[in-house]
Amino acid sequence: xxxxxxxxxxxxxxxxxxxxxxxxxxxxxxxxxxxxxxxxxxxxxxxxxxxxxxxxxxxxxxxxxxxxxxxxxxxxxxxxxxxxxxxxxxxxxxxxxxxxxxxxxxxxxxxxxxxxxxxxxxxxxxxxxxxxxxxxxxxxxxxxxxxxxxxxxxxxxxxxxxxxxxxxxxxxxxxxxxxxxxxxxxxxxxxxxxxxxxxxxxxxxxxxxxxxxxxxxxxxxxxxxxxxxxxxxxxxxxxxxxxxxxxxxxxxxxxxxxxxxxxxxxxxxxxxxxxxxxxxxxxxxxxxxxxxxxxxxxxxxxxxxxxxxxxxxxxxxxxxxxxxxxxxxxxxxxxxxxxxxxxxxxxxxxxxxxxxxxxxx
Amino acid sequence: xxxxxxxxxxxxxxxxxxxxxxxxxxxxxxxxxxxxxxxxxxxxxxxxxxxxxxxxxxxxxxxxxxxxxxxxxxxxxxxxxxxxxxxxxxxxxxxxxxxxxxxxxxxxxxxxxxxxxxxxxxxxxxxxxxxxxxxxxxxxxxxxxxxxxxxxxxxxxxxxxxxxxxxxxxxxxxxxxxxxxxxxxxxxxxxxxxxxxxxxxxxxxxxxxxxxxxxxxxxxxxxxxxxxxxxxxxxxxxxxxxxxxxxxxxxxxxxxxxxxxxxxxxxxxxxxxxxxxxxxx
Numbered sequence: 001x002x003x004x005x006x007x008x009x010x011x012x013x014x015x016x017x018x019x020x021x022x023x024x025x026x027x028x029x030x031x032x033x034x035x036x037x038x039x040x041x042x043x044x045x046x047x048x049x050x051x052x053x054x055x056x057x058x059x060x061x062x063x064x065x066x067x068x069x070x071x072x073x074x075x076x077x078x079x080x081x082x083x084x085x086x087x088x089x090x091x092x093x094x095x096x097x098x099x100x101x102x103x104x105x106x107x108x109x110x111x112x113x114x115x116x117x118x119x120x121x122x123x124x125x126x127x128x129x130x131x132x133x134x135x136x137x138x139x140x141x142x143x144x145x146x147x148x149x150x151x152x153x154x155x156x157x158x159x160x161x162x163x164x165x166x167x168x169x170x171x172x173x174x175x176x177x178x179x180x181x182x183x184x185x186x187x188x189x190x191x192x193x194x195x196x197x198x199x200x201x202x203x204x205x206x207x208x209x210x211x212x213x214x215x216x217x218x219x220x221x222x223x224x225x226x227x228x229x230x231x232x233x234x235x236x237x238x239x240x241x242x243x244x245x246x247x248x249x250x251x252x253x254x255x256x257x258x259x260x261x262x263x264x265x266x267x268x269x270x271x272x273x274x275x276x277x278x279x280x281x282x283x284x285x286x287x288x289x290x291x292x293x294x295x296x297x298x299x300x301x302x303x304x305x306x307x308x309x310x311x312x313x314x315x316x317x318x319x320x321x322x323x324x325x326x327x328x329x330x331x332x333x334x335x336x337x338x339x340x341x342x343x344x345x346x347x348x349x350x351x352x353x354x355x356x357x358x359x360x361x
Numbered sequence: 362x363x364x365x366x367x368x369x370x371x372x373x374x375x376x377x378x379x380x381x382x383x384x385x386x387x388x389x390x391x392x393x394x395x396x397x398x399x400x401x402x403x404x405x406x407x408x409x410x411x412x413x414x415x416x417x418x419x420x421x422x423x424x425x426x427x428x429x430x431x432x433x434x435x436x437x438x439x440x441x442x443x444x445x446x447x448x449x450x451x452x453x454x455x456x457x458x459x460x461x462x463x464x465x466x467x468x469x470x471x472x473x474x475x476x477x478x479x480x481x482x483x484x485x486x487x488x489x490x491x492x493x494x495x496x497x498x499x500x501x502x503x504x505x506x507x508x509x510x511x512x513x514x515x516x517x518x519x520x521x522x523x524x525x526x527x528x529x530x531x532x533x534x535x536x537x538x539x540x541x542x543x544x545x546x547x548x549x550x551x552x553x554x555x556x557x558x559x560x561x562x563x564x565x566x567x568x569x570x571x572x573x574x575x576x577x578x579x580x581x582x583x584x585x586x587x588x589x590x591x592x593x594x595x596x597x598x599x600x601x602x603x604x605x606x607x608x609x610x611x612x613x614x615x616x617x618x619x620x621x622x623x624x625x626x627x628x629x630x631x632x633x634x635x636x637x638x639x640x641x642x
Contacts, residue, residue, distance in 0.1 A: 056539050074543040083543040089536035093558045102554075104546035147540075154544060258451075 005032035005188045006067045006157040008053070009146035015214075017046050024214040028064070029209070033188040035181070037195055037205035041237070045192045045214035047162060053192060054160050055079045066157060077106070082151030082189075086163040088143040090135040096122070096146050097131035103154035121153040122146075124183070135177045141172050148180070152187070159184065161193040165200065177203045198238045201225065209236050227280075233357050235278045242284070242326050244277040245361065255297065256358075259322045262297040264353045274361025283355035284328035285317060289346035298349045302326055304343050316341065318349060381618075387495045388611035394614050398607060406612040416596070420616065424581075426507050429577040430514040434522040437515065438567065442526035443556070460523045468517055472584035475513045479585065481506040505587030507520060513581040518574060522567035529563025565628045573621045593617045 005263050008030040015023040021023035023045040038046035051057040053064055055076035060087065064072045069081060069320035090099050097118050104114045110213065122128040136145055151159060164180070165173045181204045184191050195201050201208045202222040209219040210233075218225060218234045229235040232243060246256035256263045256275055263277050294301035305325075311332070318326045326349055341347065366506050388406055392398045410416045413446050441460060463471065478486040481502040488500040533556065541551045557564075579594035586592065593613055600610035 041393075054539075054543055075547075076539075077545045077547050079543070081543055083540065085536045087534065089534060089535060089540040091555065102541065102546075103544035106550060150540075150544070160543075209570060255578065269625060288386070 006190050007032045008192075009063075009065040010049070010053070011063040011065060013049065013052060015045070015052060015057060015065070016060040023052070023059075026211075026214075026216055027208060028216070028219065030065065030192070032190055032305060035184055035191040035193065035204060036207045036209060036272055037193045038211055039201040039209035039237075040193055040196060040217075041196060044211040046211050048214075049211075050160050050162055050194045052190055052237060053158065054081050054083050062142070064194065066304055068219035080154065080156050081160055082154060082156035082162075084144070084147050084162065084164040085158040085236070086166045087146045088167075090143055090146055090150070092135055095132050095134055096138070097134070099146055100131075100153050101149045102150060108155065117153050121149040124152070125149045128263045140168050141176065144168065144176065147341040148183075149329065156189070157191040159189045159191040161191065162214050163195055166195075166197070173200075174203075180204065180283050189246045194201075202238070202283075208238075210237060212237075221316045227358065231361065232276060233311055234279070234336075235357075236358060240281050240327055242279040242281065244279070244324075245273050246277055248275075256356075261300050261320075261322075264297045265356050265357045265358060266353055268342065270358060276359040276361050278357040278359050279351060279355055280357075282317070282331075283326045284349050284351050286318075286330065286341060287348045287350065288341075289348055290346040292350065294348045298353055298356070299348055302347055302349050304341060304347060307341060307343060318347065373461075384611050385615050385618075386611075388615050389607055389609045390607050392606065406609050409609065410612050411614065416613075419479070419591050419593060419596050422507060423576055426590065426592060427512050427572050430518060430575045431591055433511065433515045433572050434518050434571050435564060435567065437519060438522035438526050441519075441523050442530050442560075442563075445523070446531045447526040453487075453632065457524075457527075460520050463516065468498060468580050469584070469588050471516060472513055472581050473586055475509070475516070476504060479509050486552055504585065507586065507590040508524065509580050509585040510578070510590045510592070513585045514571075514575045514578060517581065518571040521570045521574065525563040525566040525570070526560060527563075529560040529566075533559045546602075562632050565632045568626050569628055572624055575620055576617060592596070601637075 008028075008209075013023055013026040014021065026045070026049055028036070038049055039047050048057055052059045055071075055074060059072060062072070063070055091102065096104070096262050100118045100121050101114050102119060107119075118130060118131065120249055122131055125148055127142060127145055127149065130138065130142065130146075135146065138146065144167075161180075165176050168176060177200060193201075193204060202225075205222060208222050208225045209220060210217045210225060211234055217336040218230050220228075225234065226238055229238065229241075232241075235243070237239040244258040244261065244263070246258040246263065249255040249257040249262060251262075252264075253268045254263070254265050255275060257270060258277065269275060289301060293297075300320050302320050304316060305319050306315075306317040307315070308315040314330045314332055315329065316328045318328065328349060387400050389404065391403055392396050393605055399503065415637075428553055441456065443454050445460075446457060481488070481504055482500050483489055483492055484552055485504070487498070488497075489501065491497045492500060493589050534607070537559070538551050541555050577594055578592060579598065582592040584593055586595075593616070597610050597613045597617070600606045600613060604610075627641075
């Protein structure tokens with residue numbers, strides 16, 4: 001299957017439903033062959049964005065530009081996009097082969113050519129022996145593969161995924177994530193995925209676009225989005241965060257204070273009104289209170305409230321002297337022996353200055 | 362569970378099944394000069410029906426009118442049913458109400474209403490309208506034709522088609538239509554390949570109701586059809602109340618019931634066929 005990689009640009013997309021705006025001023029540039037995830041809670045406008053790209057929803061304002069051509073007013077059936085739906089949306093009255101053939105028939109392709117392409121597409125998703133089955137005779141994972149074959153067989157310019165793996169159970173979902181990503185890379189097809197699952201977005205996408213209330217909150221590579229969130233919303237939506245509301249400290253330009261705690265940052269603190277320190281749980285280390293002094297910046301004494309064993313990681317839920325909660329993750333290293341940190345222990349939590357990420361208040 | 366069905370079963374047994382069997386029994390008995398019906402048993406009444414031209418013409422009329430009524434009702438009902446399903450809840454309720462509203466007016470009243478509209482000459486409302494906007498130059502003679510009966514029956518039966526269709530279309534996952542559109546299907550292909558096949562149970566239910574009611578229609582053909590659009594129901598009435606030939610009336614009833622049951626069982630078997638059911642699952 002050959003697909004050309006198309007570049008997609010969204011320019012100031014708006015979608016108004018009555019008085020409320022579902023999508024506001026969404027602008028986005030997608031590199032040919034890359035995979036972009038629109039991530040956000042339900043109602044953030046991510047699905048409306050995807051449906052506008054598909055042509056299923058007409059934008060109130062703005063433009064959709066595919067390889068330099070404005071396709072904003074091109075009707076859906078002339079757009080040449082492949083789309084995957086959360087509930088697979090296979091035609092129940094058609095067999096697997098007939099489902100895959102649907103788009104080719106719409107393109108008035110010759111019968112022999114259709115048969116050849118169906119075989120190839122089903123081979124690609126390893127379902128060639130299922131071509132005469134009906135969708136109701138397949139498992140959820142198999143149905144989604146058929147839907148994938150049906151979407152890709154038309155050699156679309158874009159692949160659009162609407163919560164494609166949401167209906168699968170966890171194990172299958174994770175293996176499908178990897179498989180889908182490999183296939184997408186191999187075909188080099190420009191892809192947009194909508195998801196509310198942060199792990200899925202981080203696993204699969206080149207670029208993650210976090211949306212909230214119809215607007216883009218932040219866009220960037222998974223690493224940037226996770227490590228350098230630019231708002232408290234992004235910091236808490238992607239992974240767990242410990243947040244500290246701070247004031248500037250008189251002691252120096254690179255020191256912030258939150259109650260009894262002090263945070264130092266590399267370089268000067270950017271001038272924000274009420275800076276918030278975001279501290280990821282995995283950047284916090286724990287030492288026994290007897291082994292470390294709690295004085296000094298980037299340290300806090302705490303009491304262990306809960307210890308959770310999560311296989312590869314331990315989660316420590318602590319209470320600081322101010323009553324604030326603090327969460328730390330620690331890699332489990334079986335060869336190093338297990339540490340005896342137990343509920344009720346007095347500990348000192350400490351971290352590197354580079355872990356202090358400053359957010360606007 | 363079965364106890365719940367007992368009252369209805371008794372009612373149908375006493376007031377429907379027994380009289381029906383009794384009437385059908387007449388169809389193979391002989392009526393003597395005194396009007397007493399009894400032995401000997403005979404198939405002569407059936408032979409009469411299938412050898413006399415007039416009766417076969419009436420049978421053909423009945424089938425034709427019922428067939429076209431089903432076709433036109435379905436054609437009118439599909440867009441309405443789709444609108445009911447895709448409209449916002451308030452609008453959808455308003456449309457449903459408008460569809461059902463004519464049911465509060467008696468069939469007789471509606472048939473006479475159509476008579477005023479379809480009347481021949483420039484006095485008929487339809488002729489007046491078409492003549493004055495210049496669509497036709499000579500008045501049409503629609504009244505007292507099979508077409509008039511079809512028009513009347515379509516009007517009477519529309520809700521019976523719209524409601525099961527809307528129920529069936531409402532069950533179709535809207536993503537299926539979107540999937541078809543993204544795969545390159547224009548709206549009419551979406552209808553033919555997704556909406557139509559998947560709403561088949563609703564269409565079959567509608568056709569069964571509309572065909573049964575039309576095949577047994579009595580009032581509409583009397584008021585709008587006249588002698589040229591006589592239907593089996595009118596023939597039965599003539600035999601029973603005018604000619605007093607109960608055995609022959611029973612024959613016609615038997616044939617009418619047979620046609621309706623044959624059509625219904627065929628259609629139901631189609632909907633319940635294995636392949637079709639699996640596809641719906």
